Amino acid sequence: MTGKEKVRWDSTRKIIDAAEQIFSKKGFEGATTREIADKAGLPKANIHYYFPTKEDLYVQVLKDILAEWINDAEIFDSSDDPEIAFRAYVSRKIQHSFTRPFASKVWAMEVIGGGTVFDVHLKSSLLEWNTKKCRQINKWIEQGKLRKVNAQYLLYAIWAMTQHYADFEYQTRIINNGQSLGIEQSDEIVENIVQLVLRGVII
Amino acid sequence: MTGKEKVRWDSTRKIIDAAEQIFSKKGFEGATTREIADKAGLPKANIHYYFPTKEDLYVQVLKDILAEWINDAEIFDSSDDPEIAFRAYVSRKIQHSFTRPFASKVWAMEVIGGGTVFDVHLKSSLLEWNTKKCRQINKWIEQGKLRKVNAQYLLYAIWAMTQHYADFEYQTRIINNGQSLGIEQSDEIVENIVQLVLRGVII
DNA sequence: GTCTATAACCGGATAGAC
DNA sequence: GTCTATCCGGTTATAGAC
Numbered sequence: 249m250t251g252k253e254k255v256r257w258d259s260t261r262k263i264i265d266a267a268e269q270i271f272s273k274k275g276f277e278g279a280t281t282r283e284i285a286d287k288a289g290l291p292k293a294n295i296h297y298y299f300p301t302k303e304d305l306y307v308q309v310l311k312d313i314l315a316e317w318i319n320d321a322e323i324f325d326s327s328d329d330p331e332i333a334f335r336a337y338v339s340r341k342i343q344h345s346f347t348r349p350f351a352s353k354v355w356a357m358e359v360i361g362g363g364t365v366f367d368v369h370l371k372s373s374l375l376e377w378n379t380k381k382c383r384q385i386n387k388w389i390e391q392g393k394l395r396k397v398n399a400q401y402l403l404y405a406i407w408a409m410t411q412h413y414a415d416f417e418y419q420t421r422i423i424n425n426g427q428s429l430g431i432e433q434s435d436e437i438v439e440n441i442v443q444l445v446l447r448g449v450i451i
Numbered sequence: 452m453t454g455k456e457k458v459r460w461d462s463t464r465k466i467i468d469a470a471e472q473i474f475s476k477k478g479f480e481g482a483t484t485r486e487i488a489d490k491a492g493l494p495k496a497n498i499h500y501y502f503p504t505k506e507d508l509y510v511q512v513l514k515d516i517l518a519e520w521i522n523d524a525e526i527f528d529s530s531d532d533p534e535i536a537f538r539a540y541v542s543r544k545i546q547h548s549f550t551r552p553f554a555s556k557v558w559a560m561e562v563i564g565g566g567t568v569f570d571v572h573l574k575s576s577l578l579e580w581n582t583k584k585c586r587q588i589n590k591w592i593e594q595g596k597l598r599k600v601n602a603q604y605l606l607y608a609i610w611a612m613t614q615h616y617a618d619f620e621y622q623t624r625i626i627n628n629g630q631s632l633g634i635e636q637s638d639e640i641v642e643n644i645v646q647l648v649l650r651g652v653i654i
Numbered sequence: 655g656t657c658t659a660t661a662a663c664c665g666g667a668t669a670g671a672c
Numbered sequence: 673g674t675c676t677a678t679c680c681g682g683t684t685a686t687a688g689a690c
Contacts, residue, residue, distance in 0.1 A: 273564050273567075275477065275481050277480065277482075278479065353563045356619075357563055360618050360621075361478070363621045366621075374626070375626065378626050401644075402643075404623065405644065407615070408615035409612065411611070416559075416563070422569075422574055422578065423578065440600075447651045448646060
């Protein structure tokens with residue numbers, strides 16, 4: 249990487265990291281490029297130099313998140329034993345909930361708001377991610393390793409339970425007397441979700 | 452109710468309904484009083500007549516939602532049989548997910564964004580709601596009706612799975628080939644969540 | 655590539671006639 | 673209680689010097 253390329257890469261990275269945090273607090277419309285620039289430690293004009301419009305930056309953030317989740321889904325193929333695979337997946341998802349909470353929140357807000365900037369690429373990536381995992385679950389059912397559950401609803405359940413700890417962190421914090429749940433609780437949380445899933449599907 | 456009171460009540464209702472929809476799409480910062488006024492069929496100045504600031508209106512919307520959810524929780528006391536109580540609660544929650552999706556989304560966005568307008572009243576109502584249900588679950592555990600599960604994590608799981616169908620409706624729609632899940636699927640969805648919960652906790 | 659200055663516009667809120 | 677007109681501050685985006 250030449251010097252110029254490095255500068256470009258560094259600035260881009262700084263901007264995306266800042267954008268993730270601001271978008272996760274205010275959503276697309278509520279976030280301002282000014283706030284993002286301040287958080288990134290750059291003048292506002294630089295944001296527009298690297299990302300012509302606010303929407304370009306926002307879409308980039310969404311694509312980054314989805315790419316990470318699709319990557320997480322790979323672990324589903326790590327074992328032919330559904331118990332091991334579910335545990336590995338839930339564990340990785342919860343880890344991400346605590347280590348990269350902003351990305352998850354941006355995605356959640358975008359979906360809740362009705363997916364106004366979702367383009368064809370994002371939709372097809374999401375479908376691919378979903379299809380892949382449904383197929384694996386259905387294979388296990390055919391092999392007699394799982395009860396005949398609805399794979400789609402099971403995925404929604406796992407998704408919802410794991411995302412909850414990233415997206416609704418503020419709510420869990422209020423309920424937990426102002427104290428954040430963190431990495432220390434993650435084993436406990438993973439075990440709890442995994443138990444619910446396994447009792448529900450293992451024969 | 453006198454004529455004037457009726458006008459006041461009608462306008463207030465119209466404004467809150469419109470606000471729920473706009474806030475659920477754009478969040479607090481992203482929503483504009485102009486859009487809310489248009490949706491309510493009133494001039495913008497009228498919004499400010501009934502609700503001096505945008506924040507006043509927003510807080511009112513949040514309080515309405517929480518009041519409804521606290522009301523939903525009452526059904527938890529409807530039976531001493533946890534199976535019946537869980538089923539009734541999940542069922543009511545899913546019904547609300549389909550019949551009043553906007554309210555749920557406003558709440559979700561507010562929490563995801565970090566609860567910037569959460570005041571003491573909202574926090575204590577939320578805690579009350581939570582405590583009430585934890586207590587009931589723990590009573591069932593003491594009575595030997597349920598496994599020794601962590602009541603708090605169980606509530607998060609139920610909350611997350613039921614809310615998912617309201618808040619992430621757009622995502623489920625993409626995955627379902629552009630077709631909305633609706634009331635027709637609600638029995639199936641309720642049964643799915645209830646089965647997961649019951650297998651997880653019933654001895 | 656960086657940054658200051660500014661254009662062009664839009665937001666919440668209010669004044670004041672009806 | 674309703675509505676038009678308007679103020680003022682803040683927003684995205686760009687022009688142009690360095």
